[in-house]
Amino acid sequence: MDRRKFLELAGTAGAMAAGAGLAKAATKAAKPSDNKEKDEEFVAVLVDTTRCIGCRRCEVACAQVNGLPVPDPARDGALEKDRKTTVDQWTVVNRRETEKGEVFVKTQCMHCEQPACAAACPTKAMEKTHLGPVIWHPDRCMGCRYCMMACPFEIPRFEYDSWNPRIRKCIQCYERLQDGEQPACVEACPQEALMFGKKSDLLQEARSRVYRHPDKYFHHIYGEHEAGGCGWLYLSAVPFEELGFPTDVGTTPYPEYTKDFLLSVPVVDMIVPPLLYGLYELTSRKERVQEQEEGA
Amino acid sequence: MSTVATTGAPPRRSLGEFILEQLRPHGPILTPFNIISAPIILAGMVLVVIRFWKGIGAVSNLSQAHPWGVWVGFDVMTGVAFAGGAYILTAAVYVLHAEKYHPIIRATVLNGLLSYMFYSGALMIDLGRPWHIVNPIIGNKFGYSSIMFLVAWHFLLYTLSEFIEFSPAIAEWLHLPKLRQVLKALTLPTVIIGVTLSTLHQSGLGALFLFNKNKLHPLWYTEFLPVLFLVSSVFAGLSMVIFEGSITHRAFRIQIDPKKHHEFDEITLGLARGAAATMYVYLFFELLVFLHGKHWRYLNTGWGAWWLVEMVGFVAIPLALYAHGYERRRLGAIRVAAALTLVGVMLNRLNVCMIAFNWKSPVKYVPAVSEVVITLMVVFLEIWAFRWIVHRLPVLREAPAPAQEG
Ligand code: SF4
Ligand code: SF4
Numbered sequence: 001m002d003r004r005k006f007l008e009l010a011g012t013a014g015a016m017a018a019g020a021g022l023a024k025a026a027t028k029a030a031k032p033s034d035n036k037e038k039d040e041e042f043v044a045v046l047v048d049t050t051r052c053i054g055c056r057r058c059e060v061a062c063a064q065v066n067g068l069p070v071p072d073p074a075r076d077g078a079l080e081k082d083r084k085t086t087v088d089q090w091t092v093v094n095r096r097e098t099e100k101g102e103v104f105v106k107t108q109c110m111h112c113e114q115p116a117c118a119a120a121c122p123t124k125a126m127e128k129t130h131l132g133p134v135i136w137h138p139d140r141c142m143g144c145r146y147c148m149m150a151c152p153f154e155i156p157r158f159e160y161d162s163w164n165p166r167i168r169k170c171i172q173c174y175e176r177l178q179d180g181e182q183p184a185c186v187e188a189c190p191q192e193a194l195m196f197g198k199k200s201d202l203l204q205e206a207r208s209r210v211y212r213h214p215d216k217y218f219h220h221i222y223g224e225h226e227a228g229g230c231g232w233l234y235l236s237a238v239p240f241e242e243l244g245f246p247t248d249v250g251t252t253p254y255p256e257y258t259k260d261f262l263l264s265v266p267v268v269d270m271i272v273p274p275l276l277y278g279l280y281e282l283t284s285r286k287e288r289v290q291e292q293e294e295g296a
Numbered sequence: 297m298s299t300v301a302t303t304g305a306p307p308r309r310s311l312g313e314f315i316l317e318q319l320r321p322h323g324p325i326l327t328p329f330n331i332i333s334a335p336i337i338l339a340g341m342v343l344v345v346i347r348f349w350k351g352i353g354a355v356s357n358l359s360q361a362h363p364w365g366v367w368v369g370f371d372v373m374t375g376v377a378f379a380g381g382a383y384i385l386t387a388a389v390y391v392l393h394a395e396k397y398h399p400i401i402r403a404t405v406l407n408g409l410l411s412y413m414f415y416s417g418a419l420m421i422d423l424g425r426p427w428h429i430v431n432p433i434i435g436n437k438f439g440y441s442s443i444m445f446l447v448a449w450h451f452l453l454y455t456l457s458e459f460i461e462f463s464p465a466i467a468e469w470l471h472l473p474k475l476r477q478v479l480k481a482l483t484l485p486t487v488i489i490g491v492t493l494s495t496l497h498q499s500g501l502g503a504l505f506l507f508n509k510n511k512l513h514p515l516w517y518t519e520f521l522p523v524l525f526l527v528s529s530v531f532a533g534l535s536m537v538i539f540e541g542s543i544t545h546r547a548f549r550i551q552i553d554p555k556k557h558h559e560f561d562e563i564t565l566g567l568a569r570g571a572a573a574t575m576y577v578y579l580f581f582e583l584l585v586f587l588h589g590k591h592w593r594y595l596n597t598g599w600g601a602w603w604l605v606e607m608v609g610f611v612a613i614p615l616a617l618y619a620h621g622y623e624r625r626r627l628g629a630i631r632v633a634a635a636l637t638l639v640g641v642m643l644n645r646l647n648v649c650m651i652a653f654n655w656k657s658p659v660k661y662v663p664a665v666s667e668v669v670i671t672l673m674v675v676f677l678e679i680w681a682f683r684w685i686v687h688r689l690p691v692l693r694e695a696p697a698p699a700q701e702g
Contacts, residue, residue, distance in 0.1 A: 084360070116507050122445035123431040140431055143424020145363035146444050150507040154654070157360050158424060160353030165424040248510040258443050261503040261522055265446055265496055272492040276391050280484065283393040 042113060042132035043177065044199035044223075045186060046206055047106055048235045049243065050216060051193035054079060054093055054104035058185035058194065062091045062108075065173060065184040079104075082244070087157045090170040091185060098238040105243045106185070106194070108170040109134060109155045110223060111231030116254035120150035125167070132199075132231045133172035141167055152227050152249040172231065199231065206235055228253025322687040333676040340673025343666045344421060352424060355666040361654050362661035366646075366671050371418040373501055373645035375411050376451075377525070378638065380533025382408030382458060383494035384570070390487040397563055399556060402465055402691045403544060404537055407682060409458040412451070414678040421670060443503045450497035457490035469689040499526040505648055513652035515594050515603040518585045521648070527578045532641040534571040535614075538564055538634040548686055551693040565622055568630045571637065572618035579611055599652065606647065610640025 056073040063070040068088040071078060083092040084107075091108035111134050118126040118134060125141035128134050136156075143165055148156045159165035173183040181187075186194040195202060203224060210217045222240050223230035227249045234240070241247050347355045358365045382405045388394040389401050420426045432445050433452070440446070460482055467476035502525030509517055518524070545552060545560060552560075586592070594600045614636035621629035647653075650661055686692055 086360070120442055120444060120507060122442045122448060123428065140428065141425055142428035142431060143426070144422075144444060145424065146442075146504070148360065148363040149504075149511075149653075152507075152510050154361065154511075154657070158363060159351070160356075160358060161351045163349060163351055165351060246510060250509065254507055255441075257506040257509065257519075258503060260519075261443065261500070261506065262441060262446070265500075268496055269492060272495060273488050276387070276488045276491060280391045280393075280488075283391070287393055 041198050041200060042111075042231055043172075043197065044111075044132065044202050044231045044233055045172075045183060046195040046197075046202040046233045046235070048193050048195070048206075048209070049103050049105055050235065050237050051191045052093070052104040052106065053191055053193075054095060055190065056093050057188040057190060058106055059089070059091055059093060061184040061188035062170070063089070065176070066090060085109075085155065085157065085169065087159050087166075087168040090168065094244065096243050098242045100237045103236070103238065103243060105234075108185075108232070109172070110153050110227070111170075111172050112227050112254070113229040113231065114253035114255050116150040116152060116227070117147035117156055119255040119258065120146045122146065126156075129174060131174070131177050133174040133177065134231075135171045135174050136167050136169070138166060143167075150254070152254065153246060199233070202233055206233055209235060225251040227251075228256075318688055323683075329679075333680070336669060337673050337676050337680075340670045343670050344673075347421060347670075352422075355664065355670065357661060357664040357667065359659055359661065361657045361659035362650055364649050364653075365661055366650070366663045366667050367418055367422040369646045369649035370642065370671055371415050371422075371674055373649050374642045375415045375418075376498065376501060377529045377532040377641050377645065378536045379408040379411040380494070380498060380529035381537040382461075382533070383454075383491050384530055384533050385537065386461060386487045387491045390484055391491070396566060399559060400537065400541060400563060402462065403541070403686070405458055405462045406465075406685060406691055407536075407540060409455065409462050410678050410681050410685075412455040412458065414674050414681075416451070416455070418671070418674045443500055443506070447497050447500035447504065450493045450500060454490055454493040454497060457486045457493060460486045461490065465689045465691060494529075495526060498529040499523065501525050502648075505653075508653065511654050511656075512648060513594075513599050513655045514589060515586075515591055515599055516648050516652045518589065520581065520585055524578065524581060524585075527574055527581065528641055528644065530574040531571040531578065531637060534567045534574070535634040535637040535641075538567050538571070538630060539638060542631050542634075544686070544692065547683075548692050551686070553694070561627060564627055564630055565625060568618045568622045568633065571634070572615055572622060575611060575615040575618070575637070579607070579615065582607060582611075599655065602647075602652075606640060606643045610636055610643055614640065 056071065056078070059071050060073065062068070068090065071089070079093070079095045082094055083089070085092055091106055093104050093106045096103045096105060111132055113128075115126065115128055115134050118124075118128050120126075121141075122144065123140040123142055125137045126134060126147050127137060143158070145156075145158055145167075147167065148154075148158060155169050157168045159168065173181070173185075176183065182196045183194075186196040195205065197205075203221065206221045210219060210221075216237060218236050218239055220236075220240065222234040222236070222245055223232050228251065234243075234245070236243055343355050352358060356365060356367075385397055385401055385404050389397050420429070423429060432448055460479065463479045464476050464483070467473070467479055499522035502521035502523075505512055505517070505521055506519065541560065541564065545557075595604070614633040617629050617633035617636070620626065621633060
């Protein structure tokens with residue numbers, strides 16, 4: 001084996017190792033950065049849409065704890081429209097007409113277990129915390145809006161009307177959770193339509209509700225596997241399309257989609273240069289031979 | 297037009313005189329191009345002030361459903377593809393010894409360099425919090441597992457490579473033969489690194505959309521987006537070189553040795569062949585993706601028709617024109633093919649980034665006039681810079697002998 005060949009081989013091996021490292025980092029980035037114990041489990045909220053009465057007290061509580069304009073459910077007639085979350089409404093309740101009558105659905109960030117937004121963010125401004133909430137760091141974000149492009153649930157919101165825009169979305173009351181409290185919306189719900197706890201406990205609870213009332217529920221827990229698993233789980237009486245949920249998000253964790261590319265980056269970075277140099281040598285030799293032949 | 301000879305003599309003037317002399321406009325001022333571009337540049341600048349004062353929403357139609365519009369879709373996505381000629385041609389000339397293309401190398405590299413500089417400028421307008429752009433660069437917070445982060449770094453380093461590749465021309469301009477030699481010696485390694493960086497950031501722009509399986513229309517979404525972006529950057533770049541060459545050679549005819557005009561025709565034919573070959577590969581890939589994804593299901597929808605416009609009208613037809621032009625040595629056909637190809641690549645990038653993006657959302661995006669004006673401002677500024685440099689530095693013309701020696 002001559003020297004260059006050896007170097008190329010060594011380079012390839014190194015590149016592969018680096019590639020594997022990057023890909024591992026990719027899956028890690030979408031996982032909590034401050035996860036001290038491996039088997040620490042994320043918290044979640046279970047939403048039972050069959051219990052929700054559309055009182056929108058969750059919206060009010062959310063606005064109050066987050067310093068957002070507080071809505072007036074009795075007067076603002078917001079249920080008449082189909083709403084999406086906005087920069088200052090991090091959760092909204094919509095009324096849906098379904099085969100089984102009127103259903104109210106609360107929406108907000110799904111707090112994915114491996115969030116697309118965090119995998120996308122070039123500055124790690126979007127962060128999946130060890131507790132579970134996905135939060136945003138104002139001191140890191142450069143406002144590229146790639147998180148908005150990447151999020152399959154169309155959740156991060158950008159302040160287009162500010163010279164110093166922020167990304168706004170539900171942060172699952174991260175600070176309250178750290179103090180051992182529940183999210184404000186869960187606490188405010190008069191119907192126990194919202195339930196807070198460890199994801200595995202909530203899944204068990206959801207399954208037993210479906211098991212006990214198989215006719216009442218559509219047999220699917222939305223959020224258990226969607227987009228690789230979410231921190232918000234939903235029960236419903238009707239198929240989730242009817243509630244306006246995206247049913248095309250798949251079950252693949254979003255960082256998986258870019259893993260192959262990330263894996264190939266260091267490989268290409270290390271293999272292409274020696275390859276190009278090889279081509280350079282090869283073509284110069286050919287030219288020299290040609291010149292000699294012409295000269296002869 | 298200036299007389300070329302003045303720059304030939306070693307500078308005996310003072311530095312101040314030299315700077316003044318170089319700042320003086322070297323062409324007529326009231327040309328049609330200036331009359332159109334100057335007011336647009338001025339208007340764009342006013343709009344940029346408004347944007348930084350009142351926010352992005354004040355000058356654009358970007359929305360929560362469409363966070364990326366023409367600033368990203370045209371300036372960055374399309375602009376980077378158009379600038380692909382530099383990495384292709386430097387690879388051909390410096391790595392593969394295709395000497396034939398040497399005469400157009402400098403202009404192509406200069407174009408690439410300026411595009412990149414102006415696009416990153418345009419990006420500053422698009423970023424909501426541009427003062428934090430240092431975070432991913434100086435390592436405050438390395439999102440090294442983010443495609444965007446990798447693209448940004450490859451983009452940045454490649455801009456630097458292009459600068460080094462172009463720098464001998466600057467040394468010639470400043471009559472610094474020693475420096476020129478050092479810089480010249482850097483060319484081969486820089487080209488090798490630059491080509492590598494290019495393959496990755498060209499494909500990386502496509503990889504940015506890999507997350508969008510449920511947001512991008514299936515006719516455009518494929519896991520092969522990085523490959524498609526890379527391959528299309530080759531013929532986009534070559535078409536830009538042809539297109540831009542046919543304009544510069546008219547605009548700066550005086551700078552080009554008349555004996556060379558025939559040479560340029562041969563170069564154009566060669567470029568056309570390269571573009572046709574890569575477009576063929578591209579169409580083949582697109583066909584595979586189409587068949588594999590059973591995409592004929594979408595053909596009789598509006599989206600299907602729109603996709604066919606892109607694929608047939610702006611890939612297959614220019615491909616046929618290129619092939620015909622090459623076979624029959626018809627330069628006119630080749631120029632038309634180049635223009636059509638450029639439109640096609642632009643359509644493709646805009647489709648992926650905004651038109652077919654979030655296609656199920658009721659919210660549609662149509663760029664605001666002010667967004668387009670800002671985009672045009674960037675393009676015109678780049679052309680102004682290109683013209684300024686071509687009038688002064690040995691880009692199209694040969695440097696006089698004393699500047700090269702040493
Ligand atoms: S729903 Fe969107 S914003 Fe929320 S964690 Fe998931 S990817 Fe991020
Ligand atoms: S907008 Fe901010 S939070 Fe979102 S991806 Fe860009 S840097 Fe990260």
